[in-house]
Amino acid sequence: MEKNIQLLKVRSEIAAGTRGARMGVDALEVASILKGSSLFASLPSIEIKDVNELLLKQNKYPNAKYIDGVATMLERVSNGVNSIFEEGNFPVILAGDHSTAAGTICGIKKQYPNKRIGAIWIDAHADLHTPYTTPSGNMHGMPLSMVTDTNNLECKVNSPSEETIDHWNHIKNIGVEGAKMNLEDIVFIAVRDTESPEDHLMKKHGIRNFTVAEVRELGTRAIVDKVLEKLTDCDLIYVSFDVDSMDSAISAGTGTPVPNGLSVEEAREINQYLVESPKVCAWEMVEVNPTLDRLNTMAENAFSILENTIDHLHNSELV
């Protein structure tokens, strides 16, 4: 049966440390137009209203910047994803900073409260910080803690304000109350820039990271088989593709680029093989930032991956 894909466009950038990720969706659309593709015209889409105007004001929460706005965005994204499921469609989310991926997971859990959800996080970063451990205060480094009800107090280095903690606790109850998934049901691909509080959680919960070296040694097909094998006990799988999983030499067009990443071809194949799994229930691409780029290179590469992923989603079976 064919999947009815619906796009969710999220132009939020309040949780990134650099400005410009709000334009990622537009940069992808520009890449599409220049390529002569009809992808954006052919798929129905919903736009989530952003709160980027908060950036014009002073941030009040040093350990969780603009956390009040992040909570608003997560509610909106959760409801948006949920409404796509309600219509019987498959959500493909195009977002700015990676924090809103927590909202996606909240929306999945709201729709499927009794299903066990796994997440495949293709990223240079583990995004497992909390207001208690973050080195930057940037909340795009925290989505996986938001959805797993993690504080990681064992590694506490910051003392967030009471108001920050109130917002943090509120965020953890969006969609449904408490954890949407287990830390054990996360699998990383290409993570290579972590801090020690994140390493601690990965070790404690046995979170597997398939490194770029392993991708090269075993090949993309074998890696995808191993990733899916790790999540055999999960009923549904969400794939989150941060473009900074790709090598920083490919383009400067993302907020936190890291060397020694995936090639465009490797990223394309990994996403293609992943979405062929019938358990995959949502796919997301984040962190394209054309203001840091030259000649829209990142968006052009990212668009080629988006196009290919959507082609293969159309061909895969529904659960």
Ligand SMILES: NC(=[NH2+])NCCC[C@H](N)C(=O)O
């Ligand atoms: N989604 C991202 N680009 N995350 C980058 C996080 C970087 C760093 N670990 C931090 O917390 O500040």
